[in-house]
Amino acid sequence: MNKRIAFATCVQLGLSCIEEIYRVGGNLDLLITLKDEKAKNKSGRIYLDDFAAKHNVPLLKIDNINNQEVLDALKEHQIDWLFIIGWSQIAKKEVLEAPNNGCIGMHPTLLPVGRGRAAIPWAIIKGLDETGVTMFKLDEGVDTGDIIGQGVIQLNESTTATELYEKVDDMHISLIAKYWEDIVTNNINLVKQHEADATKWPGRKPKDGEILTSMTMDEADKLVRAVTRPYPGAFLNKEDKTLRIWSAKTSVHEGEIKLSDGYLTPIDYEIEG
Known part of the structure; x- marks a missing residue:
């Protein structure tokens, strides 16, 4: 039986992932976004009203991902997986455990390397020859959850943040396409992160x-x-x-x-x- 999936986002990257789900023949059972007046000055802020109306998907507008109305909606729609992509608030335990199977996020490094912040600048500053994007099951830690899949991105001595940012966005979309069928048919293979290899990168100002x-x-x-x-x-x-x-x-x-x-x-x- 196919899984019932929800998706929370308020930025263009998230909408691109949603569009990819429909492009590969999938569909969503609930969309979650911020209320219209919130984060309206945020870079890349988008609105899901048109998409939700076009595809007849229920749309919930919220102040915070941890609000009771989110828990209620996930239960009401019997959600199995909730994607949280392009969302700045940290989901707490109650939200992570509300969907039957859990929540899925993405991080723009090859976890467990580069947990934390500023992943794109750090990959260049550290002179890495490859980085990537990891799709993983969210847990209460910072980028510590079990891995669903990864995509590798090559870097060289001329790669700029502009180029890497675009490649990271494209890789998010590729991973959605690659693992969508496995997710909805309950065929994913969760792989634990090797703690011995873990590194944490600090925020940058x-x-x-x-x-x-x-x-x-x-x-x-x-x-x-x-x-x-x-x-x-x-x-x-x-x-x-x-x-x-x-x-x-x-x-x-x-x-x-x-x-x-x-x-x-x-x-x-x-x-x-």
Whole structure:
């Protein structure tokens, strides 16, 4: 018997995943999103009204994923799995256990490596040659749940956050398509994460994008690529102005910004202040 599935999202990535479910011939039994006035200034905020109406899916608008009305709706619609993708609130134990089988999330690293935050910038800063996206069963830990499946993304010494962000989005959609049939037919193979291999990456703030003259060319180059759009950008404070750098090149012999072992020359940049 096919499973009854719900999906909670309020951003474009989530809607893209929902559209992929229907593209591969699936359907959903409940959609959950934020109330219209909430997070309306959030980057990538979308509304599910048109999709819900077109496909005749019940749509629940909420303030918080942990509210009683969510628990009630999951029970009323006899939901087996709840996808939570592109959602900033952490689901608590009651929500995780409300669907008959549990909740499914995604994380943009190859778990158990890179639990935590800022996965895209860190993958570039750390100079990884591959990263990816993990679909996993949510538990009360941070990115610690059993793995359903993973997709690998290759990186090289010129990969930017803009490019990686797009590849991560595409991989979310690919994983939905790849594992949808297994999920609805109860044919998934949950794999425990190897705790011995686990790493946790900390959050990053805009101020962490500052270029320091003590950096090597390699460090500065990685930082510029890691925090370019859609992130706040790398920057250099110069006298009373800030140079916001979106792309740059390095050179041993000449350039605009002196580093410990060479120079950095901004290519795409803005002057602020």
